[in-house]
Amino acid sequence: MKNKGFAPIIILIILGVLVVAGGAYYFGKKSAPAQIGIIENPPLTEATTTAATAPVNFSESEILTSLKTNWQTIQTLIPFRPAYHNQIENAKKIWRTPDTAQFIEKNNVLVRFGDDNNVHVAVFNFNGSKFNLLEVFKNQAEFTLFDWQNLVHKYGSSSYSVSTYTVDLVRNGQIVSFQDLTKVSENVFIKNYWESLPTTCTDQQEGAPVITSISPTSGPIGTKIEIKGCNFSGFEAAKDAVIVNSNGEGAFLAGEPTIDSKLITVVLKSPICKVDNSASGLPCPAFLTLTPGLYKIYTTPWGKKSNETTFTILGQ
Numbered sequence: 084m085k086n087k088g089f090a091p092i093i094i095l096i097i098l099g100v101l102v103v104a105g106g107a108y109y110f111g112k113k114s115a116p117a118q119i120g121i122i123e124n125p126p127l128t129e130a131t132t133t134a135a136t137a138p139v140n141f142s143e144s145e146i147l148t149s150l151k152t153n154w155q156t157i158q159t160l161i162p163f164r165p166a167y168h169n170q171i172e173n174a175k176k177i178w179r180t181p182d183t184a185q186f187i188e189k190n191n192v193l194v195r196f197g198d199d200n201n202v203h204v205a206v207f208n209f210n211g212s213k214f215n216l217l218e219v220f221k222n223q224a225e226f227t228l229f230d231w232q233n234l235v236h237k238y239g240s241s242s243y244s245v246s247t248y249t250v251d252l253v254r255n256g257q258i259v260s261f262q263d264l265t266k267v268s269e270n271v272f273i274k275n276y277w278e279s280l281p282t283t284c285t286d287q288q289e290g291a292p293v294i295t296s297i298s299p300t301s302g303p304i305g306t307k308i309e310i311k312g313c314n315f316s317g318f319e320a321a322k323d324a325v326i327v328n329s330n331g332e333g334a335f336l337a338g339e340p341t342i343d344s345k346l347i348t349v350v351l352k353s354p355i356c357k358v359d360n361s362a363s364g365l366p367c368p369a370f371l372t373l374t375p376g377l378y379k380i381y382t383t384p385w386g387k388k389s390n391e392t393t394f395t396i397l398g399q
Contacts, residue, residue: 140189141190141209141211143186143246143248146186146190146192146209147184147248147264149209149214150181150184150192150194150207150209150214151180151181151264153214154178154180154181155177157207157214158177158178158196160205160214160215160216161178161203161205161216161219162219163221164176165177165178165197165198165201178196178197178198179196179197179198180196181194181195181196181264182195182196182197182249182250182251182264183195183247183248183249183250183264183271183272184247184248184249184264185245185246185247185248185270185271185272186243186245186246186247187234187235187238187239187240187243187245188238188239188240188243189240189243190208190209190210190211191206191207191208191209191217191238191239192206192207192209193205193206193234193272194206194207195224195272197224201221201222202222202223202224203219203220203221203222203223203224204219204220204223204224204225204226204272205217205218205219205220206218206219206234206238217238218238225271225272225273225274225276226272226273226274227273227274228273228274228393229329229377229379229391229393231270231272231273232377232393232395233329233377236376236377245270246266247266247267247268247269247270247271247272248264248265248266248267249261249264249265249267249271250262250263250264250265252267252269252271253277254269254277280294280295280296280390280392281293281295281390282295283295284312284313284314285313286313286314286344286345287313287314289385290313290314291314291387291389292312292313292314292315292382292383292384292387292388292389293312293313293314293389293390294310294311294312294380294381294382294389294390294391294392295311295312295313296310296311296312297309297310297311297380297392297393297394298311300393300394300395301394301395301396301397302351302394302396302397303351303396303397303398304351304352304353304373304396305350305351305352306350306351307348307349307350307351308324308336308348308349308350308351308380308394309346309347309348310324310346310347310348310349310380310382310392311345311346311347312345312347312382312389313344313345314344314384314387315344315345315346315347315382315384316344316384317383317384317385318384318385321338321361321384322338322341322344322346322347322382322384323335323336323337323338323347323349323359323361323382323384324336324338324347324349324380324381324382325380325381325382325383326355326373326378326379326380326394327378327379327380327381328371328373328374328376328378329376329377329378332357332371333357333371334354334355334356334357334370334371334373335355335356335357335358335359335361336349336350336351336352336355336380337349337361347382351373351396352373353371353372353373353374354370354371354372354373355370355371355373356368356369356370356371357369357370357371373396374396375396375397375398376395376396377393377394377395377396378393378394378395378396379391379392379393380392380393380394
């Protein structure tokens, strides 16, 4: 009889344990959603990390500060070393801090640097964390207008407003110096930047031709171009122009008939003859195809060459 009374107690204990265990399991499942919030915010993937650490759009002043601050490291990208800096630092073979910089695109900048003897120009790209060397021009401090425009076409952007910073320049015939890189309106990377097309000229008997303006300065094939100046009339009052591409290949632009010796009007056509065969009437021996890019334009009446101006041929 004692065993029969003890058995129900054992059964009740077992049932109680099962109920407690089941309740724990049930409430554990009910609390699971609190963990889902953590699962729904996984660690950053490579893509989100890239987005979170994408380069910031730095201002020109910030890039210049980084250039000067890190110049000792940046200059190691230059593939040649200076002859010397001065007697004390000769062993270090370091370049002087850049004296001129010019932004030709948001993160692309021309930098002029040198030692006591030589001056060079390098093109750097700043990607938000470091500078990358794109090209270097040894023993060259400035460029012709034509070469500079080609350089901007290669590394710059036509939609970017070029800005120049320097520590000294020639202004109104006087040398002007600044304590630090200062933004200026002059383009000191262009040879004789203080000189431009003459504003006036006078027709003279047997006078040399002079270009004072060209309008427009850019356009596609088919553009009518007006070149103004003086002493343009050639044989039988012909007024033609010569156009030369970046490879030095030239061709003749036949001017429209006009009695004005101070105006040449041409229509940009392609291809055009490489020689002036207008007087001979002979077939053209060779043609030049004009493609988008920067060109020189000048005139040569009576074999006298004028000053040069530039024109940019745009794509259709």
